[in-house]
Amino acid sequence: MKADKLDSVVLVIVFICLLGVGAAALVMDPSRQPTRVAYLKPATGGTQNVWMADIDDPAAERQLTFSEYGVFDFDFSADGRWLAFAERSNAGAVTLRLLDLASGGLTDMVDCVALKANCTTPVFSPDGNLLAYQRAESIGGRYGLPRIWLVDMLSVEYDTAALIADNKVVGHSPVWSADSNTVAFYSADVTQPGILVYDFIPRGDDEIQLRFIPSSHGTMGTLAPNGQQLIFPELARRGEQFFSHLRIADLAAKTFAAFTDPQGPVDDVAAQWSPDGETIAFARRYTDDRWTPGHQLYLKNAFADEGPLKPIAYEPRYTTSYFRWNLAGDALVMQRFPLLREGESVDGPALPEIWVHDLESGEGRKIADDAFLPQWAGA
Numbered sequence: 001m002k003a004d005k006l007d008s009v010v011l012v013i014v015f016i017c018l019l020g021v022g023a024a025a026l027v028m029d030p031s032r033q034p035t036r037v038a039y040l041k042p043a044t045g046g047t048q049n050v051w052m053a054d055i056d057d058p059a060a061e062r063q064l065t066f067s068e069y070g071v072f073d074f075d076f077s078a079d080g081r082w083l084a085f086a087e088r089s090n091a092g093a094v095t096l097r098l099l100d101l102a103s104g105g106l107t108d109m110v111d112c113v114a115l116k117a118n119c120t121t122p123v124f125s126p127d128g129n130l131l132a133y134q135r136a137e138s139i140g141g142r143y144g145l146p147r148i149w150l151v152d153m154l155s156v157e158y159d160t161a162a163l164i165a166d167n168k169v170v171g172h173s174p175v176w177s178a179d180s181n182t183v184a185f186y187s188a189d190v191t192q193p194g195i196l197v198y199d200f201i202p203r204g205d206d207e208i209q210l211r212f213i214p215s216s217h218g219t220m221g222t223l224a225p226n227g228q229q230l231i232f233p234e235l236a237r238r239g240e241q242f243f244s245h246l247r248i249a250d251l252a253a254k255t256f257a258a259f260t261d262p263q264g265p266v267d268d269v270a271a272q273w274s275p276d277g278e279t280i281a282f283a284r285r286y287t288d289d290r291w292t293p294g295h296q297l298y299l300k301n302a303f304a305d306e307g308p309l310k311p312i313a314y315e316p317r318y319t320t321s322y323f324r325w326n327l328a329g330d331a332l333v334m335q336r337f338p339l340l341r342e343g344e345s346v347d348g349p350a351l352p353e354i355w356v357h358d359l360e361s362g363e364g365r366k367i368a369d370d371a372f373l374p375q376w377a378g379a
Helices: 003-028
Strands: 036-041 049-054 057-063 071-076 082-088 094-100 106-110 117-124 130-139 147-152 160-162 172-176 182-187 194-199 210-214 229-238 241-250 255-258 266-273 279-286 296-301 310-312 318-325 331-338 353-358 364-369 372-376
Touching (some): 036 353, 036 364, 049 071, 082 117, 106 130, 117 172, 130 182, 194 229, 266 318, 279 318, 296 318, 331 372
Parallel strands (some): 241 266
Antiparallel strands (some): 049 057, 094 106, 117 130, 130 147, 147 160, 172 182, 279 296, 331 353, 353 364
């Protein structure tokens, strides 16, 4: 082959390679990827598995897991590559499995059946290096109180170890800070209920890694992206009844304050911090003449004491208590339950629904019926 022909062939090959690389980069650009949400379904009358849908084409949903005994809960890695899920077994234990969404490969991440343990609530750290989960060991034919454990996602064998070596430190519902330095969870110790906040690298000048925040509500709050503040629900007694309000703990300043009025005519049951750290979305039901059958979603500035609340996805006949921000902070996916049915011709029981609400347009769209526990499905 002559030199000029050889050069031409090389140039063509290089051009084709560059074209392929460019096309792949274009396809893999997160901004061009479908915006997807995942959830468990069916909520009733069947075996729950993880499903995923593009919010622009929810009818084309697809099933991701095919568990014979059902999935308890799940989480996606931030890059969208991995799906970790807690799978029920015929032995009664719940085990942790890992699905590679690119290849379809399925791995027993932590064989909790062999360990005779219940392992649930997997939560990836934002950097993807660790996965937190709660694990209850079998004790004399029953399962004890759960503790928080970690999986090293960078190890070949997915090594696992307790977050805190002391087996008296029990807890559930782990959450991460955006920088992956902090994991917080609700302490299940009935003698001293509250929230424990663990820093892998201490943030303050006191070198304290584990901090305790008293709370009697029994549920976990939400960490600010920087890991320095925590908003959590707390019980307040008004008359002969108990209601919930929100408190904020500043871990750096070591201060506590009411985020919503404990004696106001409200019942605030859940909150989520926006990715930019500026806004809190929370579920509220008023107890005065603004009362609605279900909890509605509102937005509030995270650090401003005063200012009007912004209702979002407001629909009195629905109740909303489980919701999550997308990474861009311009939409929320939520689980809604219709407390009042429209029309008497509707047959069958009311079922939970998955909705996505776009903050810029103010519009919501239903993604799935008979489904629950929604979250954004990675990048």
